[in-house]
Amino acid sequence: MSKPEDRPDHVTAAILVIGDEILSGRTKDRNVGHIADVLTAVGIDLREVRIVADVTEDIVAAVDALRRRYTYLFTTGGIGPTHDDITADAIAAAFGVPIDVDERALALMRPHYERRGLPLTPSRLRMARLPKGSELIENSISAAPGFRLENVVVLAGVPSVMQVMLDAVLPSLKTGRRMLSQAIDVNVPEGDIADLFAAHQSAYPDVSMGSYPSFSATGLRCQLVLRSTEPARLEEASASLRETLAGLGYLAAP
Numbered sequence: 001m002s003k004p005e006d007r008p009d010h011v012t013a014a015i016l017v018i019g020d021e022i023l024s025g026r027t028k029d030r031n032v033g034h035i036a037d038v039l040t041a042v043g044i045d046l047r048e049v050r051i052v053a054d055v056t057e058d059i060v061a062a063v064d065a066l067r068r069r070y071t072y073l074f075t076t077g078g079i080g081p082t083h084d085d086i087t088a089d090a091i092a093a094a095f096g097v098p099i100d101v102d103e104r105a106l107a108l109m110r111p112h113y114e115r116r117g118l119p120l121t122p123s124r125l126r127m128a129r130l131p132k133g134s135e136l137i138e139n140s141i142s143a144a145p146g147f148r149l150e151n152v153v154v155l156a157g158v159p160s161v162m163q164v165m166l167d168a169v170l171p172s173l174k175t176g177r178r179m180l181s182q183a184i185d186v187n188v189p190e191g192d193i194a195d196l197f198a199a200h201q202s203a204y205p206d207v208s209m210g211s212y213p214s215f216s217a218t219g220l221r222c223q224l225v226l227r228s229t230e231p232a233r234l235e236e237a238s239a240s241l242r243e244t245l246a247g248l249g250y251l252a253a254p
Contacts, residue, residue, distance in 0.1 A: 043176035059090035077157030092131035112143035177229035185252035
């Protein structure tokens, strides 16, 4: 039985979160979960998340590794107006292309700042600097665009702005089969069913399975989650596991 990653229509992704403030704990990331939800809904399999500091060589190394391994790489953070917003420069370095103020970005930003009576200072112009060959990603909140270069999708770090950028770029991305899931609650600790669960995974290697422990008033219990893009295969694996667990008296009451 083939695994999802063996199919030609399997679309994968990674997320690269950029920013000292995330690593220091000063800012709590709110983007990874949202991107994961959106990608799962459209059949893009998120396989890896990395966080790097505002260090050009570290960003370049991560971009080089992740863009070659996955269908898409999404980055968040580091495209604002301050000196430590170096994502665009790092992406340009990773691709070996020049970077400069992009007239298309400038045309979007100029009316936005004119309406607010604000000048386009050198700092704000940093947000119009894009690597050569970039496609613009619309920013319906604050005008300064994100961008896409080949399979690298560069989004803002501010969650509300990141979300509108992701919505804007999503229709242009290749998507795959939607990942479906079924959850089974059991009334025993996961250690009690570990061997049984491992054997079931071996019997259905094409169905992803995970165990998630929790505490309740009656003690330790866990939830078993089965995931697959094949509805029939998921149903077969789930039904078989439920039958085995029911026979042992391990199914939690609804």
